[in-house]
Amino acid sequence: MSDNLIERISSALESEYTLEGLVRQLLEMLELVTNMESTYLTRIEPEGDFQHILFSRNTKSMQIPEGLSVPWGDTLCKRALDEGRRYTCDVASIWGDSEAAKALGIMTYVSTPVTLVDGSLYGTLCAASSENRELSERSEQVLQLFAQLIAQQIQNEQLLKKLQEANAALTAVSLTDELTELPNRRAVFETLPALFDRAADKANYVLVAFADLDDFKQINDVYGHETGDDFLYAIGQRLKAGAAEGEILGRVGGDEFIVAGEGPSGFDDAQLAAEAFKTRLRNLLTGQYKLHSCTLDYAGPSIGAIAINPALVNPDQALHEADQAMYLDKKQRRTKTS
CATH class of the missing domain: 3.30.450.40 (GAF domain)
Incomplete structure (x- = not known):
C-alpha cells in the first residue's frame, strides 16, 4: 500500500x-x-x-x-x-x-x-x-x-446515538417532577425566559398564574399521604389536559403550581385576560376527583394571576408578584368562608 x-x-x-x-x-x-x-x-x-x-x-x-x-x-x-x-x-x-x-x-x-x-x-x-x-x-x-x-x-455513530439518547433521557428526568410528571421548578425557570423574550418581541404581555392547593395538608392528614400523592397527580393531569398551546406549566413546590402563557398587547386587554386566565384555572382544578382510595369534592386552589409587561419585569419578579397575588386570593377566600 x-x-x-x-x-x-x-x-x-x-x-x-x-x-x-x-x-x-x-x-x-x-x-x-x-x-x-x-x-x-x-x-x-x-x-x-x-x-x-x-x-x-x-x-x-x-x-x-x-x-x-x-x-x-x-x-x-x-x-x-x-x-x-x-x-x-x-x-x-x-x-x-x-x-x-x-x-x-x-x-x-x-x-x-x-x-x-x-x-x-x-x-x-x-x-x-x-x-x-x-x-x-x-x-x-x-x-x-x-x-x-x-x-x-x-x-x-451508533454508540454516540445511544449516549445522546441516554443524555436526553437523563435531562428529561432532571427537568420532570417525578410525582406529577409535570415540568419541575428547574424546568419552569429554564423555559420562562424564552416566553418572556417572545412576548417582548411582539409587545405582548405575559400571563402568570401561581396556584396553591388549599386544604392539601388536611387531605394528607385525613386520607393519608398516598391519597395526597394521588391527588397531586390528578391535579397535574388536569393541568396538562387544560393547558393552552404554548403555555408553560409545572410543579414548583409541594402543593404549588405555575402556569404561564402569552397574553394580548394592550394593558386593559391584558388585565381582562389575566382574570379570564384565573377563572379558567379555577374551574379546571375545582370539582370532583375520583382517586384510587376515595372521591374528593375539592373546593379549588388559591390562585394569583397577573399580566406583566416582559420589557419591564423579569421572570423572577413576575413569579414573586404572582405569588403575592395568590396570598391575597387565599386571604379573600378565607374571609368568605369564615
Whole structure:
C-alpha cells in the first residue's frame, strides 16, 4: 500500500466525523485502487428483504444510483456471501440469473461484507464495472480495510446515538417532577425566559398564574399521604389536559403550581385576560376527583394571576408578584368562608 494512500486514509479519518463523509472519501480512493467504474456501500435490511445503495461513486458509463433498492435474494452480494466468492470478472456466466446485475450491466464485481462487532451483517462494500477488470491482491486488501473502517465508523455513530439518547433521557428526568410528571421548578425557570423574550418581541404581555392547593395538608392528614400523592397527580393531569398551546406549566413546590402563557398587547386587554386566565384555572382544578382510595369534592386552589409587561419585569419578579397575588386570593377566600 503506497504512502500516498496511507496519508489519504489518515487524513480522511482525522477530518471526517460522519459516516457519509468518510464513506465518500473511501469510495473515491477505492475507485483509484480497483480501477472500477462504480464503488458503493450497501445496507441490508435487518429482516433481509431488501438491499439499499446508501452511497455510490460513478465515474463512467455504468451508473449505480444512490437510493436504489433491490430484493436481497436477487443481489450479487448475497450470491457472493453464500458462495464465498468475493470477485468475478464474468458475472454473466457465474451469476447470470441476477436480474439486478443484468439491468445495471455489471461484468466485473467485487465485494466484502461490512460486519459489526457483534457479528451482525450491516451491508457490503462493493466495486463494479461494465468491462473486464482484474483485481489485484493489494486492491482486495484495501477493500477489506475500508470495510473495517466503515464498520468502526458505524459503531462509533451508533454508540454516540445511544449516549445522546441516554443524555436526553437523563435531562428529561432532571427537568420532570417525578410525582406529577409535570415540568419541575428547574424546568419552569429554564423555559420562562424564552416566553418572556417572545412576548417582548411582539409587545405582548405575559400571563402568570401561581396556584396553591388549599386544604392539601388536611387531605394528607385525613386520607393519608398516598391519597395526597394521588391527588397531586390528578391535579397535574388536569393541568396538562387544560393547558393552552404554548403555555408553560409545572410543579414548583409541594402543593404549588405555575402556569404561564402569552397574553394580548394592550394593558386593559391584558388585565381582562389575566382574570379570564384565573377563572379558567379555577374551574379546571375545582370539582370532583375520583382517586384510587376515595372521591374528593375539592373546593379549588388559591390562585394569583397577573399580566406583566416582559420589557419591564423579569421572570423572577413576575413569579414573586404572582405569588403575592395568590396570598391575597387565599386571604379573600378565607374571609368568605369564615
